[in-house]
Amino acid sequence: MxxxxxxxxxxxxxxxxxxxxxxxxxxxxxxxxxxxxxxxxxxxxxxxxxxxxxxxxxxxxxxxxxxxxxxxLSQTVVWHDELCIQCGACASFCPTQALSIERESMIVSFDNSRCVVCGMCLECCPTLAIKLHFELKEAV
Ligand code: SF4
Ligand code: SF4
Structure with a gap:
């Protein structure tokens, strides 16, 4: 394991x-x-x-x-839209449509509530706009 x-x-x-x-x-x-x-x-x-x-x-x-x-370890995915070049690659990998393309405008957006942290999108982003964030206790 x-x-x-x-x-x-x-x-x-x-x-x-x-x-x-x-x-x-x-x-x-x-x-x-x-x-x-x-x-x-x-x-x-x-x-x-x-x-x-x-x-x-x-x-x-x-x-x-x-x-x-x-x-x-509690992880979340963070999408840095300022780094995104709207190539759309991540949306084609995302199994839950957390990353999706709005068909009319072809704009990519991220809905964190749909993300299951499968990690599929992390590998495919050419600008590293998608990152894993480790959630830690505040008092250490
Ligand atoms: S980690 Fe998985 S579910 Fe979350 S946005 Fe990336 S591909 Fe979609
Ligand atoms: S793969 Fe990266 S650059 Fe391409 S649309 Fe997704 S977040 Fe943006």
Missing amino acids: KNRVVLYFSAVQSEQPIIYQLIKNTDLIVNILKADINPQKEGYLVVELEGDKPHYEAGIKFLENLGVIVEP
């Missing part, structure tokens, strides 16, 4: 080799997608964890036992 989660660290935890131990103890593949740390040394990591179910569950338990807060 493969899952993306957000790990929130305290200042004490951020000074420990937790990711090294996680990999060593559980054999999980850990792909760090985003990381940030504030001046108080508290921080978060957005990671993709890959492994079989028992190892995945052992990894989550390992983190939680250390006091790391583990939360599922």
Whole structure:
């Protein structure tokens, strides 16, 4: 299984080799997608964890036992219309018509409420006008 989660660290935890131990103890593949740390040394990591179910569950338990807060990653798609050149490529891939072309005007628009974050549009946009946004807790 493969899952993306957000790990929130305290200042004490951020000074420990937790990711090294996680990999060593559980054999999980850990792909760090985003990381940030504030001046108080508290921080978060957005990671993709890959492994079989028992190892995945052992990894989550390992983190939680250390006091790391583990939360599922919440993602949304953001459309930057200022970067859009109205080529229409994304609309032909979008399965839910969240990205669609108004036939009369041929203008592309984005309806976030219809987006299921399948990611199909991300690959096809020539100007990178469509981006994934990771939603994180405010207080870290
Ligand atoms: S992520 Fe999927 S559903 Fe959302 S706009 Fe892109 S193609 Fe459409
Ligand atoms: S693929 Fe990108 S540039 Fe083309 S219409 Fe969609 S958002 Fe705009």
